[in-house]
Amino acid sequence: MNGFEEVHNFLTSWYGIVLAAIVAYNVFDYVRVKAVMKKLNCVGPTVELDGFFGFRVIFTLLKHKREGTLVDFRKDMELDTLRFRVAGTPMVITRNPENIKAILATQFNDFVLGGRHDHLGPLLGDGIFTLDGSGWKHSRAMLRPQFAREQVAHVKSLEPHIQLLAKHIRKFQGEPFDIQKLFFRLTMDSATEFLFGESVDSLHDETIGFSKSAIDFDGKNEFAEAFNTSQIYLSIRALAQQVYFLINNKEFRDANAKVHKFADYYVQKALSFSTEELDKYSQDGYIFLYELAKQTRDPKVLRDQLLNILLAGRDTTAGLLSFTFFELARNPDIWLKLKEEIYNRFGLGDDSNLEDITFESLKKCEYLKALLNEALRMYPSVPQNFRVAQKDTTLPTGGGPNRDLPVFIRKGQTVAYMVYALQRDQRYYGKDSEVFRPERWFEPETRKLGWAFLPFNGGPRICLGQQFALTEASYVIARLAQLFPNLASFDDEYPPRKASHLTMCHQNGVVISMT
Numbered sequence: 270m271n272g273f274e275e276v277h278n279f280l281t282s283w284y285g286i287v288l289a290a291i292v293a294y295n296v297f298d299y300v301r302v303k304a305v306m307k308k309l310n311c312v313g314p315t316v317e318l319d320g321f322f323g324f325r326v327i328f329t330l331l332k333h334k335r336e337g338t339l340v341d342f343r344k345d346m347e348l349d350t351l352r353f354r355v356a357g358t359p360m361v362i363t364r365n366p367e368n369i370k371a372i373l374a375t376q377f378n379d380f381v382l383g384g385r386h387d388h389l390g391p392l393l394g395d396g397i398f399t400l401d402g403s404g405w406k407h408s409r410a411m412l413r414p415q416f417a418r419e420q421v422a423h424v425k426s427l428e429p430h431i432q433l434l435a436k437h438i439r440k441f442q443g444e445p446f447d448i449q450k451l452f453f454r455l456t457m458d459s460a461t462e463f464l465f466g467e468s469v470d471s472l473h474d475e476t477i478g479f480s481k482s483a484i485d486f487d488g489k490n491e492f493a494e495a496f497n498t499s500q501i502y503l504s505i506r507a508l509a510q511q512v513y514f515l516i517n518n519k520e521f522r523d524a525n526a527k528v529h530k531f532a533d534y535y536v537q538k539a540l541s542f543s544t545e546e547l548d549k550y551s552q553d554g555y556i557f558l559y560e561l562a563k564q565t566r567d568p569k570v571l572r573d574q575l576l577n578i579l580l581a582g583r584d585t586t587a588g589l590l591s592f593t594f595f596e597l598a599r600n601p602d603i604w605l606k607l608k609e610e611i612y613n614r615f616g617l618g619d620d621s622n623l624e625d626i627t628f629e630s631l632k633k634c635e636y637l638k639a640l641l642n643e644a645l646r647m648y649p650s651v652p653q654n655f656r657v658a659q660k661d662t663t664l665p666t667g668g669g670p671n672r673d674l675p676v677f678i679r680k681g682q683t684v685a686y687m688v689y690a691l692q693r694d695q696r697y698y699g700k701d702s703e704v705f706r707p708e709r710w711f712e713p714e715t716r717k718l719g720w721a722f723l724p725f726n727g728g729p730r731i732c733l734g735q736q737f738a739l740t741e742a743s744y745v746i747a748r749l750a751q752l753f754p755n756l757a758s759f760d761d762e763y764p765p766r767k768a769s770h771l772t773m774c775h776q777n778g779v780v781i782s783m784t
């Protein structure tokens with residue numbers, strides 16, 4: 270066979286055709302991308318050398334996850350914006366505030382949530398947190414008014430949960446305990462009460478004299494645990510990206526079924542009431558489900574939206590409280606200043622006037638506000654997040670030799686934005702950006718931060734529960750300062766190891782003592 274015949278045979282074989290198609294596709298794509306980049310007046314993202322197709326990155330990420338340093342990975346990267354591959358899949362990451370503003374606000378319509386609906390769908394269905402486009406718009410329009418009304422009212426309903434939390438703390442009699450575990454139970458109880466009209470009472474247990482048999486219906490006791498289990502699987506599905514469907518075992522499906530059973534029970538109860546009855550029951554206290562049931566009678570819509578909000582609001586608030594107490598316990602001077610403010614405004618001890626602690630009066634506690642800002646800066650509950658380009662587009666800056674030209678983002682490209690890294694960047698927070706210092710929030714520099722402080726996101730998808738969360742966290746902190754003036758840390762590791770699932774918390778808990 271001569272050379273010509275060999276080439277002819279290769280080109281007409283199946284593998285020859287496949288290879289030629291791949292080459293042709295890549296040439297066509299290259300030419301197309303060059304033309305689009307010229308039209309959009311931008312350059313390609315700076316590409317980081319990432320070894321063989323970026324397979325090394327997977328091992329690096331897993332190592333960081335195991336060690337509780339996943340969010341610290343990339344924090345100190347030299348460039349603001351770059352592209353690297355994770356097991357062959359290109360990913361652009363940025364911590365530049367201008368780029369983040371473009372993704373979330375000025376070029377909002379160029380980006381979508383990507384695979385979130387597939388990853389979280391088995392538990393959350395179609396709701397504000399999982400939907401894009403018109404489905405999201407509709408959800409947001411429906412849910413927004415509920416938050417405006419709720420903001421003012423909800424501190425009173427927190428007090429019974431605080432009393433239970435205090436019982437748990439007292440039972441340790443000054444010995445060290447993990448307060449993070451208790452905060453996760455507290456926020457589950459308060460969130461279920463606010464959303465469904467009845468708490469799952471996960472803080473009720475034998476150790477403080479409650480019997481487990483005191484339940485209303487089958488499934489209530491299992492709910493909190495099932496929700497936690499399901500959330501772990503959801504975070505693994507989100508990590509698994511395109512192969513998310515492989516994570517779908519019986520434990521996950523059973524946990525979802527238990528959560529749905531619980532939610533369905535309350536949805537059916539709400540649907541059995543007329544509008545007048547719903548109004549009457551709401552008079553005693555705000556119930557999210559009952560307000561929503563006045564707008565829609567569709568049980569699936571009600572269930573999905575409630576679970577979306579529970580997922581968005583519960584762990585985030587528990588994480589904020591846990592990190593705040595972690596730092597308070599390590600910093601006696603900050604704890605002292607906080608107590609001074611709380612005692613001056615609301616008094617001290619069991620007999621302080623609870624009526625004085627309201628949404629409005631908490632907002633006037635400037636040191637408490639600075640403390641929460643600082644906790645959200647150093648430990649944002651959502652430390653990194655993703656969007657996917659739904660068309661060829663650009664990010665405003667980070668490309669070219671001086672890293673100041675617009676960067677090309679192709680359709681389908683995942684862009685990760687690193688809030689944790691951004692909020693510890695010395696360019697915005699100064700040389701002591703790694704120091705927990707609430708006082709910085711009284712300095713003029715922090716007024717100019719703009720998009721460099723983003724714990725609640727920005728743009729049209731900004732957190733709906735921001736005021737709700739800050740009010741709840743403020744109330745819990747103020748009440749604990751009144752009830753337990755003495756606080757000590759038993760965590761000897763700093764910086765703390767952080768577990769990063771869908772949200773961030775302490776990998777090893779927050780061990781403190783309180784009396």
Ligand code: HEM
Binds near residue numbers: 583
């Ligand atoms: C410290 C507490 C909280 C933090 C740090 C926080 C942070 C965030 C962030 C970063 C997002 C954007 C997620 C994204 O678009 O990918 C978000 C969305 C959302 N949050 Fe929060 N959140 C907190 C508490 C709450 C609470 C208590 C609620 C409700 C009771 C809530 C309800 C929501 C909802 C409904 C969304 C979706 C908004 C939309 O997509 O239009 N959040 N939150």
